[in-house]
Amino acid sequence: MKNADQTIERVLAALRHAEPSATMERRILEAMAAREAEVSLPFWPRWRSMATSLAAALAIAGMVIVVVAGQQHRRAPADTRSHSTAPVVRKTTQPEIVLQQVAPRHPVRSLRHAGKVSAEPQTQVASFPAPPLPLTEQERLLLRLAHRGDSDTTAILNPDARAAQTAKATEQFQQFFAINATEMRNQSE
Amino acid sequence: MASIEGCRLTLSFMEDARPAVDLAAIVDAYSTLLFRVANSVLRSRSEAEDVVQDVFIRLLQHRHSLSTVRDMRVWLIRIAWNLALDRKRRKRPDQLDENFAKSLASVTVPADAAMEEAQRYQSVLREIERLPKAERHVLLLSAIDELGTAEIADVLARSESAVRALLSRARARLRERLEEEKR
Numbered sequence: 033m034k035n036a037d038q039t040i041e042r043v044l045a046a047l048r049h050a051e052p053s054a055t056m057e058r059r060i061l062e063a064m065a066a067r068e069a070e071v072s073l074p075f076w077p078r079w080r081s082m083a084t085s086l087a088a089a090l091a092i093a094g095m096v097i098v099v100v101a102g103q104q105h106r107r108a109p110a111d112t113r114s115h116s117t118a119p120v121v122r123k124t125t126q127p128e129i130v131l132q133q134v135a136p137r138h139p140v141r142s143l144r145h146a147g148k149v150s151a152e153p154q155t156q157v158a159s160f161p162a163p164p165l166p167l168t169e170q171e172r173l174l175l176r177l178a179h180r181g182d183s184d185t186t187a188i189l190n191p192d193a194r195a196a197q198t199a200k201a202t203e204q205f206q207q208f209f210a211i212n213a214t215e216m217r218n219q220s221e
Numbered sequence: 222m223a224s225i226e227g228c229r230l231t232l233s234f235m236e237d238a239r240p241a242v243d244l245a246a247i248v249d250a251y252s253t254l255l256f257r258v259a260n261s262v263l264r265s266r267s268e269a270e271d272v273v274q275d276v277f278i279r280l281l282q283h284r285h286s287l288s289t290v291r292d293m294r295v296w297l298i299r300i301a302w303n304l305a306l307d308r309k310r311r312k313r314p315d316q317l318d319e320n321f322a323k324s325l326a327s328v329t330v331p332a333d334a335a336m337e338e339a340q341r342y343q344s345v346l347r348e349i350e351r352l353p354k355a356e357r358h359v360l361l362l363s364a365i366d367e368l369g370t371a372e373i374a375d376v377l378a379r380s381e382s383a384v385r386a387l388l389s390r391a392r393a394r395l396r397e398r399l400e401e402e403k404r
Contacts, residue, residue: 036399040392043345044364046325047264052256056270060248060277067281 248277251294254367255301261361262305263312264321264346272304295375298368302376318346348398355379356391363388 167175177189188194255276259269279300280287290296322343326335349357355377362373363384374381 036396036403039341039345039399040395042325043342043349044360046321047257047261047361047364048366050257050260050266050269052253052270052273053266056256056273057248057252059270060252060274061245063274064244064248064277064281067278 244277244280247280247293251297252277254294254365255297257365257367258298258301258362259305261364262302262309264318268308269305272301272308275304276301292375295372298372299376302362318343318350322346344402345395345399348395348402351398352391352394356387356394359384359387360391360395 174189188197252273255273256269259272260266263269263272276297280297287293322339325342326339330338349360352360358377359373362368362376363370368376370381370384374384377384379387
């Protein structure tokens with residue numbers, strides 16, 4: 033009993049008389065001084081670095097915007113010129129126009145699917161017209177004749193005029209051979 | 222008053238005209254007491270010193286509300302006590318008392334006797350840890366000379382009579398368990 037009490041007392045006395053190291057106070061005061069210096073910094077120096085970074089970021093963003101806008105501005109007239117010098121047929125070709133309208137809807141597509149992408153929306157456009165069919169051989173001939181402007185050649189196209197012309201030619205032929213036959217008969221006589 | 226060169230600090234309350242608090246004086250007045258409070262829980266000098274430093278850092282953080290502190294001594298002891306308990310929760314029990322028990326053993330006796338003595342101290346510390354929490358806390362705080370029953374009651378938010386009863390029960394239970402262990 034007494035031995036247990038003594039042991040307990042010994043342990044409690046060790047806790048009672050524990051002494052910190054000699055440098056503890058100094059270490060604590062230094063830590064507090066460092067913290068105090070950190071906390072007591074005035075507003076502007078504490079935020080100056082952050083404000084500088086923010087201003088730099090804004091300036092860079094502004095420059096990027098200006099450069100991009102300038103490039104787009106230069107590209108726009110060039111595109112207009114290229115359209116004006118393009119052939120008329122290209123201008124009126126609908127699929128290309130539709131492609132230009134549709135392209136912004138799907139800006140990120142791989143080239144592998146480009147044809148599929150452009151074909152699908154074209155069929156969904158309400159005013160999408162059928163592409164003009166190529167001219168047949170006869171149509172091309174007709175066009176060539178019409179553009180030449182010869183009245184005799186153009187008359188061939190009219191069946192009545194063509195019949196009249198044929199009849200006239202036949203009559204002239206017969207008259208010519210009839211005259212020749214009469215003359216030959218007179219000579220032989 | 223602490224006269225550590227280059228480390229004189231004052232807590233200046235800039236908002237009003239109250240007198241500045243000499244921080245070095247506070248550290249000088251309370252650091253040893255707070256060390257003992259923390260050491261009673263942790264039984265490790267280095268960790269107890271870290272706790273004391275944390276207490277004074279908290280003091281700095283709350284410097285603007287110090288006027289609302291009724292009793293700075295009890296307030297600081299309570300912070301040290303709670304920080305030490307928090308730190309102790311992060312330690313394994315088997316890490317706790319071995320070195321402390323060895324440090325208690327007499328250096329004048331032979332090695333085998335010193336080892337036996339250290340084991341006795343370690344068993345006391347182990348039984349202290351097995352006590353009910355309230356009894357253990359009262360016993361550990363009562364070990365510190367500077368703390369009276371009233372202050373222990375304030376720190377633990379109990380009445381003085383409850384502290385006295387808990388202390389009595391703690392000692393009796395501890396003695397009983399140590400006797401049982403010896404048998």
